[in-house]
Amino acid sequence: MEQTIVFNKELISRYNLFGPRYTSYPTATQFDENFGIKEYHEVVTDSNEILLPKPLSLYFHLPFCNTVCFYCACNKVITANRNRAAPYLKDLHKEISLQGPLFDRDRVVKQLHWGGGTPTFISHDQMSDLMRHIRDNFALLDDDTGEYSIEIDPREIKPETVSLLRNLGFNRMSIGIQDFDISVQKAVNREQSYEQTRQVFDEARKRNFHSINVDLIYGLPKQTVRTFCNTINKIIEMSPDRIAIYNYAHMPRLFKTQRQINEEDLPEPGEKLEILGESIKSLTDAGYIYIGMDHFAKPDDELAVAQRKGNLYRNFQGYSTNADCDVIGFGVTAISKISNSYSQNIRTIDDYKERLEGNNIPVYRGYKLNHDDELRRKVITQLICHFQLDFDEIEDLFRIEFKDYFSSEIKLLADMEKDELLKIEENRIIVLPAGRFLIRNICSTFDKYYDKKSNKNTYSKMI
Numbered sequence: 507m508e509q510t511i512v513f514n515k516e517l518i519s520r521y522n523l524f525g526p527r528y529t530s531y532p533t534a535t536q537f538d539e540n541f542g543i544k545e546y547h548e549v550v551t552d553s554n555e556i557l558l559p560k561p562l563s564l565y566f567h568l569p570f571c572n573t574v575c576f577y578c579a580c581n582k583v584i585t586a587n588r589n590r591a592a593p594y595l596k597d598l599h600k601e602i603s604l605q606g607p608l609f610d611r612d613r614v615v616k617q618l619h620w621g622g623g624t625p626t627f628i629s630h631d632q633m634s635d636l637m638r639h640i641r642d643n644f645a646l647l648d649d650d651t652g653e654y655s656i657e658i659d660p661r662e663i664k665p666e667t668v669s670l671l672r673n674l675g676f677n678r679m680s681i682g683i684q685d686f687d688i689s690v691q692k693a694v695n696r697e698q699s700y701e702q703t704r705q706v707f708d709e710a711r712k713r714n715f716h717s718i719n720v721d722l723i724y725g726l727p728k729q730t731v732r733t734f735c736n737t738i739n740k741i742i743e744m745s746p747d748r749i750a751i752y753n754y755a756h757m758p759r760l761f762k763t764q765r766q767i768n769e770e771d772l773p774e775p776g777e778k779l780e781i782l783g784e785s786i787k788s789l790t791d792a793g794y795i796y797i798g799m800d801h802f803a804k805p806d807d808e809l810a811v812a813q814r815k816g817n818l819y820r821n822f823q824g825y826s827t828n829a830d831c832d833v834i835g836f837g838v839t840a841i842s843k844i845s846n847s848y849s850q851n852i853r854t855i856d857d858y859k860e861r862l863e864g865n866n867i868p869v870y871r872g873y874k875l876n877h878d879d880e881l882r883r884k885v886i887t888q889l890i891c892h893f894q895l896d897f898d899e900i901e902d903l904f905r906i907e908f909k910d911y912f913s914s915e916i917k918l919l920a921d922m923e924k925d926e927l928l929k930i931e932e933n934r935i936i937v938l939p940a941g942r943f944l945i946r947n948i949c950s951t952f953d954k955y956y957d958k959k960s961n962k963n964t965y966s967k968m969i
């Protein structure tokens with residue numbers, strides 16, 4: 507598929523609404539407490555009993571950070587006290603021991619991810635113990651073919667950490683950078699030098715990590731087109747395999763630490779768009795492919811290859827090449843996706859401990875998808891990953907007449923068609939280059955639960 511995007515400022519400003527990121531459908535706002543431990547056990551049992559049980563994807567949430575970055579919207583616990591990790595890890599081990607036996611041992615772990623917070627907040631011994639315990643309870647792949655990744659904050663790493671992680675089986679890493687400009691870094695309380703970051707990056711290359719991603723954020727305080735271009739140029743020179751450029755979601759009512767950001771320092775909407783536009787231009791000129799929704803990759807990276815082959819998917823970590831995994835989330839707030847269900851673990855460390863002391867899986871809410879949800883999830887995933895939707899495929903899979911079933915949605919797409927964001931043909935929808943950046947808007951048309959007017963406090967702006 508042709509990988510062009512058109513960055514049309516006028517269209518982007520007009521369509522820039524608040525909306526979901528579709529790392530799940532339905533989104534977490536639909537989860538409720540009618541889905542609990544009993545329901546979780548039922549879906550897991552069923553997932554083992556189908557003809558071809560799916561392989562597994564394991565996510566581990568390590569919530570601690572040493573200092574707070576003011577912009578941060580992640581689920582984290584800020585503490586300078588390293589001793590706080592030990593009791594949490596004890597509970598995490600317990601959860602792994604409870605979950606392991608629920609899944610048939612022949613279900614191999616194709617994907618594994620440690621996210622945070624800051625996974626490297628814990629000591630080397632704690633990392634080794636955790637991986638050993640995971641290995642004791644699940645069938646990890648020992649031939650380096652799994653996608654085993656970890657989020658790295660270069661400020662939280664020792665000289666030997668990267669080689670230790672490689673020896674533990676990790677072969678992908680995502681490095682948090684955000685911006686190299688010192689005044690931006692000061693304004694968000696995250697001072698991290700280029701050299702410090704470069705060292706981790708070079709070490710990861712030396713240790714043969716298969717894919718290295720870097721995270722950047724546009725729209726941070728004190729950012730200008732000029733300063734962010736400097737950051738982007740340094741990134742291009744480093745040459746990571748993947749680049750995520752997230753839109754800074756400023757929601758101080760939801761995230762208290764964001765109140766420490768001086769709103770007058772935030773770039774004006776026009777400048778913010780310009781920052782994004784220039785970044786896209788530099789990255790595409792440097793040969794990166796726009797995958798979709800904040801993500802860029804080199805043409806030979808697995809994400810770009812998967813997109814070309816038509817088997818790219820989306821999960822809680824963003825884009826992914828493995829479709830058919832059941833996802834088990836471990837640790838506070840972690841989300842699982844088993845068969846046609848989502849479930850989420852309890853939020854606080856104290857509640858988590860209490861659940862595990864009672865030998866209970868710490869799931870506290872979830873959602874079981876009905877036929878309509880599964881159908882809409884397929885439509886949204888297809889559009890967000892491939893910018894194209896073939897009606898025949900959906901009709902075969904779900905036994906519907908696409909144009910009848912989605913007649914009101916197709917009418918709603920008419921304005922976007924007039925604006926040349928997409929084209930509706932006899933048998934398919936094609937997202938045009940100007941629509942690629944607005945893919946969240948296009949997808950939200952098929953989201954039964956999305957209400958444009960009342961979503962202001964729940965979701966971030968799309969761009």
Ligand SMILES: C[S@@+](CC[C@H](N)C(=O)[O-])C[C@H]1O[C@@H](n2cnc3c(N)ncnc32)[C@H](O)[C@@H]1O
Pocket residue numbers: 571577578579580621622623624625657658659660681682683684721722723752753754755756
């Ligand atoms: C869990 S953090 C990354 C790991 C590690 N703690 C670090 O900071 O390097 C995941 C990513 O979310 C992004 N992020 C966090 N808060 C955000 C916000 N308010 N808006 C946009 N992106 C955000 C950042 O790019 C960050 O690197």
Ligand code: SF4
Pocket residue numbers: 570571573574575578579580582622623624659682
């Ligand atoms: S960005 Fe990373 S290090 Fe900073 S507070 Fe968030 S999770 Fe912690």
